[in-house]
Amino acid sequence: VRYGVLGTGMVGAAIGTKLVSLGHEVTMGSRTADNEKAVAWAASAGPAAHQGTFADAAAAAEVVVNCTAGAASLDALAAAGAEHLDGKVLIDLSNALDHSAGFPPPLFVCSTDSLGEQIQRAFPAAKVVKTLNTMNRDVMVDPARIPGDHVVFVSGNDADAKAQVRDLLGSFGWPAERIVDLGDITTARGPEAFLLLWLRLMLVRGNADFNIAVVG
Ligand SMILES: NC(=O)c1ccc[n+]([C@@H]2O[C@H](COP(=O)([O-])OP(=O)(O)OC[C@H]3O[C@@H](n4cnc5c(N)ncnc54)[C@H](OP(=O)(O)O)[C@@H]3O)[C@@H](O)[C@H]2O)c1
Numbered sequence: 437v438r439y440g441v442l443g444t445g446m447v448g449a450a451i452g453t454k455l456v457s458l459g460h461e462v463t464m465g466s467r468t469a470d471n472e473k474a475v476a477w478a479a480s481a482g483p484a485a486h487q488g489t490f491a492d493a494a495a496a497a498e499v500v501v502n503c504t505a506g507a508a509s510l511d512a513l514a515a516a517g518a519e520h521l522d523g524k525v526l527i528d529l530s531n532a533l534d535h536s537a538g539f540p541p542p543l544f545v546c547s548t549d550s551l552g553e554q555i556q557r558a559f560p561a562a563k564v565v566k567t568l569n570t571m572n573r574d575v576m577v578d579p580a581r582i583p584g585d586h587v588v589f590v591s592g593n594d595a596d597a598k599a600q601v602r603d604l605l606g607s608f609g610w611p612a613e614r615i616v617d618l619g620d621i622t623t624a625r626g627p628e629a630f631l632l633l634w635l636r637l638m639l640v641r642g643n644a645d646f647n648i649a650v651v652g
Pocket of ligand 1: 442447448468505506530570573574
């Protein structure tokens, strides 16, 4: 599958590298055509790894993954171009964190709306699936690094898109029974709001190697 990974941060690199290792073709997108981190990633990740602008990455892709800063995601996706997102699965793992005023960052949207919904509303012809945002990037692509029956959530309006994302998560190492479909895109509100607790847990534990297990 041809993936467009929008984002040159640690998450874009982790997801891009995992996708390439699974045999996919990946273009990492950035605001600029020659982003230093994207160039370095493409050079190190092998012949299936490419880089370009957000629009280059989305245009080349069958599936797009939003790995941009949450506060900039709508702008980044606009730069990618609605015409390059229409009809495609758009996996959104961004978080609605407002980093403008120090730590801990508040959410800039929550409770009655979510970033996943904002993205779906802005790009109505894209099939937005919110997932993976509730854990550190290393856990996203290697769930076995943490013991226990911990889970990943999936929210989205399109059943086929969610089935495709479930398959992808399975290839990342997520057992089917630990992929929890919460419902439509409005259900992204809970997983996004979990970040308030996630950030505190990271501080008190002193690491990011943890995840949610749902027991009962
Ligand atoms: N860190 C984690 O383990 C983790 C876990 C779960 C979810 N997340 C979420 O994953 C996303 C990516 O996180 P990250 O730490 O890898 O990277 P990040 O620093 O949050 O985002 C980097 C990306 O955002 C783009 N960007 C920044 N400002 C922009 C603007 N004004 N307009 C357009 N694009 C802009 C950058 O573009 P350029 O390439 O042009 O610089 C870059 O591609 C975030 O939403 C984060 O909350 C992170």
